[in-house]
Structures are given as structure tokens and as C-alpha cells.
Amino acid sequence: MHGLVNRAIQSFVTNTYGPDRWRRVTEAAELGDFEFEAMLIYDDAVTEALLAAFCADLGRSRGEVLEDLGTYLVSHPSVEALRRLLRFGGDSYVDFLHSLDDLNDRARLAVPDLHLPALDLREEGAGRYTLACGPGMPGFGWVMMGILRAMADDYGALVLLEHHGPHAAGGADDEADEVIAVTLIESAFAAGRAFDLGARAG
Amino acid sequence: MIAEDTLAGILARLCPMHLLVDDSGVIRRVGPTLQKLRPETPMPGQRFLDLFDLTRPRKVGCFADLLTGEGKLGVAFRDAPHTALKGQIVPLPGGAVIDLSFGISLIDAVRDYALTSADFAATSLAIELLYLVEAKSAVMGEYGQLSRRLQTARISAEEQAFTDTLTGLKNRRAMDHVLTRKAAGGMPYSVMHIDLDFFKQVNDTLGHAAGDHVLQQVARILVEETRQEDTVARVGGDEFVIVFDNLTDRPRLRRIAERLIDRLQQPMLFQGRPCAISASIGIAPSVEQPLVSPAGLLRLADLALYDAKHAGRSTLRFATPRPAEPAWTRPAAGKDGETAPPSAVSGRES
Numbered sequence: 001m002h003g004l005v006n007r008a009i010q011s012f013v014t015n016t017y018g019p020d021r022w023r024r025v026t027e028a029a030e031l032g033d034f035e036f037e038a039m040l041i042y043d044d045a046v047t048e049a050l051l052a053a054f055c056a057d058l059g060r061s062r063g064e065v066l067e068d069l070g071t072y073l074v075s076h077p078s079v080e081a082l083r084r085l086l087r088f089g090g091d092s093y094v095d096f097l098h099s100l101d102d103l104n105d106r107a108r109l110a111v112p113d114l115h116l117p118a119l120d121l122r123e124e125g126a127g128r129y130t131l132a133c134g135p136g137m138p139g140f141g142w143v144m145m146g147i148l149r150a151m152a153d154d155y156g157a158l159v160l161l162e163h164h165g166p167h168a169a170g171g172a173d174d175e176a177d178e179v180i181a182v183t184l185i186e187s188a189f190a191a192g193r194a195f196d197l198g199a200r201a202g
Numbered sequence: 203m204i205a206e207d208t209l210a211g212i213l214a215r216l217c218p219m220h221l222l223v224d225d226s227g228v229i230r231r232v233g234p235t236l237q238k239l240r241p242e243t244p245m246p247g248q249r250f251l252d253l254f255d256l257t258r259p260r261k262v263g264c265f266a267d268l269l270t271g272e273g274k275l276g277v278a279f280r281d282a283p284h285t286a287l288k289g290q291i292v293p294l295p296g297g298a299v300i301d302l303s304f305g306i307s308l309i310d311a312v313r314d315y316a317l318t319s320a321d322f323a324a325t326s327l328a329i330e331l332l333y334l335v336e337a338k339s340a341v342m343g344e345y346g347q348l349s350r351r352l353q354t355a356r357i358s359a360e361e362q363a364f365t366d367t368l369t370g371l372k373n374r375r376a377m378d379h380v381l382t383r384k385a386a387g388g389m390p391y392s393v394m395h396i397d398l399d400f401f402k403q404v405n406d407t408l409g410h411a412a413g414d415h416v417l418q419q420v421a422r423i424l425v426e427e428t429r430q431e432d433t434v435a436r437v438g439g440d441e442f443v444i445v446f447d448n449l450t451d452r453p454r455l456r457r458i459a460e461r462l463i464d465r466l467q468q469p470m471l472f473q474g475r476p477c478a479i480s481a482s483i484g485i486a487p488s489v490e491q492p493l494v495s496p497a498g499l500l501r502l503a504d505l506a507l508y509d510a511k512h513a514g515r516s517t518l519r520f521a522t523p524r525p526a527e528p529a530w531t532r533p534a535a536g537k538d539g540e541t542a543p544p545s546a547v548s549g550r551e552s
Contacts, residue, residue: 004344037351038344081340088333091319110337197332198313 001047002114005137006036009047011079012072013054021057028053041113051139063142063163070146074154085110086151087195093157093187097121097129100144119144127184132177141165141178148182156192158185206231209299217301218323219287223250224297227265235321236302239285239311250300254287255280269293275300283314304328309335366436368414369421377435380445381496384488390450392487393496394459395503396424398440398466399480399515412472416479419470427462443500450487452520459483459518467516482510486521 014022026034029049036042055062074083085106089099099106104116118134131148133141145163152159165178206222210231213220222231232245245253249265256262258276268275268291275289289302304311308328311317322328364376372380384391398420405413417440424434424442433445449455462481469476484507486499494502502521510519 037348039341039348081336085333085337085340088329088336106333106337109334110341196316197318197329198309198316 001042001044001137002111003036003038003040003042004111004114006042006047006050007038008073008079009050009054009069010036011076012069015076015078016068016072017058025050025054025057028057062139066139066142067146067149070143070148071150072146073143074147074150083151083154084195084199086147087154093152093155093159093184096151096155097131097182100131116140129182129184131180131182133180134177139178141180144180148180153190154193155187156190157187158189159183160185213299216323216325218321219302221245221250221300221302222294222297223265223300225266225269227251227268229253230297235317238317238321239279239315253280254278255284257286269298275302277302283310285311285314308332369418369436371421371424371442372433372435374435374437377433377437377443377445380433380435381500384445384496389448390487390489391448392446392450392455392485393499393503394444394446394455395484395486395500395507396442396444396462397482397507397511399482401440401479404477404479408472408475408477412475412477415472416470416477420466420479420481423462423465427458427465443503450489452487455485455487455520456518459485463516463518480516482507482515483518484508484510484521485518490523491521 010022013025023033026032029046029052031046031050051062051065055065058065073079074086086096089096089103098121100119101121103119107114107116115136117136117140120132120134122130122132124130131144133144137143141163145161148159148161160181160183162181163178164181210222213222213231214233218233218235220231220233221229221236223229227250229245229248229250237245251262251265254277256275256277258274259268259271262268273291275291276286277289278284278286286305286307287302288305289300291298291300308331312328312332319329364372364379366373381393398416401413401416404416417436420442421434421436424444428434428444428446431447432449433443433447435443435445437443446455446458463483466479466481469478471477484503484505486503486506488494488496488499491499491502499521506519506521510517513519
């Protein structure tokens with residue numbers, strides 16, 4: 001798993017639950033006193049062990065934890081750069097949804113060895129969409145749930161989200177697609193957050 | 203021919219930075235994004251060449267000259283900010299259409315004019331370019347941090363290393379550790395301090411590559427002539443120390459030292475050219491200096507080496523047995539009895 005993904009998990013655990021929790025989780029995952037480098041590649045088993053240890057430590061399901069991770073990635077100030085990069089996807093929440101088709105290509109354009117699951121958006125009409133998450137990262141659909149929810153806040157849109165498919169119960173063994181049903185109730189529900197093209201995340 | 207209003211409407215969406223000009227170069231219509239760059243100055247009615255400086259083509263007599271060439275334009279606003287734009291001019295009946303674009307000045311322009319994605323055509327790659335610049339900056343930032351951490355780790359690893367990278371021998375740090383262990387161990391041992399003769403000449407006349415080659419050959423010989431349990435270290439540019447485990451017999455040590463000098467004197471070839479060196483050796487067996495610490499024994503070996511150097515090159519000397527920790531007066535240290543630590547031996551010739 002790419003270091004950026006692992007580093008994102010580390011950042012989430014540390015900034016949300018504190019550095020002590022991170023140490024406890026890495027100890028439980030038998031990694032010792034451990035920190036990820038964002039630009040190195042790690043064995044998938046390391047990420048898997050870490051997530052399992054973290055979920056066990058929190059006593060929460062994998063889906064819930066990964067959804068929180070997704071929310072964290074677009075709402076916490078320490079990862080503001082990522083929110084900005086996602087906002088380049090478009091002016092409105094609908095534009096943003098359509099830009100998800102290119103998300104893995106966009107990621108690879110910036111970091112050639114970062115391979116995210118392919119995303120496929122379908123318009124079902126009447127403000128309903130389905131987003132299918134390809135294989136590669138079991139549970140990625142739950143991360144996308146958090147991202148979609150937080151980005152809706154960011155755009156000021158009101159949406160309903162439902163996660164279908166495997167991993168709903170927290171298992172990580174099935175490689176079948178995860179599907180998210182998105183219902184856009186109102187695209188201009190709240191003011192949302194500003195996005196200045198020329199600004200830079202600090 | 204379609205009406206000008208229709209044409210302007212189409213262009214406003216497809217090319218939001220276009221100008222429609224008449225054949226004398228007076229602006230008739232302007233795209234919304236281009237007008238946004240000068241909100242206080244309506245562009246229609248102004249002359250194109252009054253508003254912009256031409257950087258390409260340079261030599262133009264009048265506006266009509268622009269219509270005869272290939273039509274590629276480079277322009278910049280005459281007033282500040284002097285944003286540079288690239289463009290294309292295409293003649294129309296009774297005038298021309300000019301489409302402008304930021305080119306590489308896009309990054310500054312977005313900031314200077316607070317542009318949003320709505321200011322660009324849906325097909326424009328401007329937003330993708332901005333995305334890429336920002337993504338690359340973030341990635342470069344991560345790489346920069348990684349490089350700094352790796353550099354710090356490398357320095358600390360080097361500081362903790364025990365190996366001399368050039369020769370593969372132990373380094374001074376490793377030798378200090380070995381000597382510290384000797385102090386605690388109580389086993390007899392000997393310290394042999396070896397300094398190369400004429401090494402500087404090899405370096406000066408044949409270059410550092412030859413010098414490095416010689417040092418590697420010396421290291422090989424020292425390892426070949428010693429036992430597995432002995433410690434061979436390079437402790438300075440052309441200085442080596444061997445710590446012999448459980449060996450203090452003078453005749454044996456003498457034979458080893460003589461064989462070393464003998465082998466080191468055989469010319470070593472570097473790229474077909476002979477490098478002639480030799481060695482001076484000082485030896486201090488621990489049993490002859492019962493009250494001396496390992497560090498003290500090293501100093502005694504160094505003093506013996508100093509004697510050997512003064513006796514002429516390619517010589518070996520044993521340290522004079524002393525009953526107790528001596529005052530470190532160098533034999534030739536001077537009339538005023540000034541004491542100098544043996545590390546001040548650096549002034550001697552190679």
C-alpha cells in the first residue's frame with residue numbers, strides 16, 4: 001500500500017485520537033514504535049494489520065472507522081491540501097461527483113505509483129447516482145462514504161448516502177465491487193466553504 | 203454569414219478571452235473573462251494595439267500587418283499588471299477574431315485576477331493545470347521532507363558506523379570500542395601502530411585514485427597477515443592499528459611486523475604504474491606495561507612508531523617498558539620539557 005494511504009491513516013489516528021493511541025495501535029499490530037513515510041511503498045499486510053488493530057482498539061466496525069477516515073481527509077485542517085485537490089473537480093457537487101470517474105487518473109498524474117480503485121459514476125435520474133468502487137483496496141467504499149459526506153458539506157449540498165455490497169459487516173476478504181447510492185436532495189442547501197483557485201494550502 | 207451578435211455569443215462561451223476587431227484594429231466585442239482582467243476599462247471602442255504591447259511578431263507597421271502572417275501572437279497589457287498572453291488571430295470579412303490565453307502565466311493570473319473555474323471554457327485545461335501544479339507542489343513537499351529525514355538518518359548512521367568505507371577495515375571508533383573491551387577483559391594483547399612511508403608522494407604524483415588503490419591494497423595485506431581474532435583498523439589517512447588478541451611475544455610480533463614491511467614495500471601497480479611505499483611500525487605489548495590502560499598502550503605504540511620514523515623509514519620499534527603510567531614527554535619534545543600528547547605527531551612526514 002502506498003505510503004500516502006498509510007500516512008493518511010496515521011494522520012487520522014494521531015490527530016483524532018492522539019499520539020498515544022497511535023503508539024498503542026502500532027504496538028498491537030506488532031510494528032513497534034513506527035511511523036510511515038508518505039513517499040515509500042509498504043506491504044499491504046502492514047496496512048491490514050494496522051487497521052485491524054485500530055478497529056479492535058476502538059471497538060468499532062471497520063466500515064465506521066473507514067468512513068470517519070474519509071470525513072477526516074476532507075475536513076481536518078492538517079490535510080487541507082487534499083480537500084483543495086478534490087475541489088478542483090468542479091464548481092458544484094454534481095460536477096464533483098462526475099470528476100470522481102477520473103479520481104484514480106488524477107491521483108496517478110500527481111503520484112505515478114499511487115493506484116486508487118477505479119470509480120464509476122452512473123446517473124440514475126431524479127438526483128440519484130450510484131458510485132461503484134473497483135477492487136484494490138477493500139473497504140475503500142467506506143472511505144468514499146466519508147469523503148462524499150464531507151464534500152457535500154463543503155459544497156453546501158444536502159445528500160443521502162447508502163453503502164451497498166461487501167464489507168458492510170466489516171469483513172475485508174471479498175473483492176467484489178462496493179456500490180454507494182447517492183441521492184442529491186438539494187445542491188444549494190447551505191453556503192458551503194469557499195474555494196479560491198489561486199490560494200494554496202499552507 | 204452569421205450575424206455578429208450570434209458569433210459573439212458563441213465565442214463568449216467557447217473562447218471567453220476572445221476579441222472581435224474591425225479591420226482597423228478597433229475592438230468591437232470582448233469575451234467575458236478577458237474583460238474581467240480590466241473591469242474598470244471597457245475594451246470595446248479601444249484600439250487593440252493601444253491596449254496591448256506586441257511581443258510576437260515584433261516588427262509590425264500597422265494592425266493590418268497582423269492579418270498577413272501565420273497569426274500567432276504574443277502580447278502583454280500595457281498597464282500593470284503586465285500579464286503576458288499568447289494568442290491566435292484569424293481574419294474575418296471586415297475584421298478579425300483574436301483568441302487569447304494565459305499560457306504559462308496562468309498561475310499568477312488566477313491569483314492576480316481572482317479567477318474561478320467559471321472563467322474558463324469547459325474544454326480548457328486550465329483547471330487541470332492548476333490541479334497538477336498544486337498536486338506536484340504537495341508531492342514535492344513530501345519528497346523534500348523525506349530527503350531531509352533520510353539525510354539526517356544517513357549522518358547519524360555514519361556517525362555510528364564501525365567500518366571504514368574505503369578499505370572495509372574497522373574505523374577508529376570501532377578500534378576504540380575494541381580497546382575499551384580489552385580494558386575490561388584482562389587478556390594479554392598487543393597494539394601495533396603502522397604509518398605508511400611515501401604515501402603522500404603517491405597521492406601527489408599519481409593522484410587520489412592511486413592513493414585510494416594503495417590504501418585498499420595495504421588493507422588487504424594487513425588482513426592477510428593477521429589472524430581472524432585480531433582487529434585491523436584504519437585510524438587516519440594513512441595510519442593503521444592492529445590489536446593482536448592474546449599475543450605479546452616480541453619475536454613473533456617482530457616477525458609479523460617485518461613481514462608486513464616486506465610486503466608493503468613490493469611496488470603496487472595502479473593502471474600499469476608502480477606505486478612505491480613502505481611502512482614504519484611501533485609495537486606495544488600489554489604485558490610489558492602492566493599498569494597502562496589500553497588508551498595508554500596505544501599512545502606508547504604511537505611513541506614507538508615515532509622513534510621508528512626517526513630511525514629511518516621501513517623500521518619497527520617496540521615501546522620502552524615503563525613501570526607506571528608515564529608522563530607523555532615526547533623524546534624530542536623540546537628543551538623546555540613541554541609535554542605534548544602523541545596525537546600531536548601529525549607533523550611528521552609520511
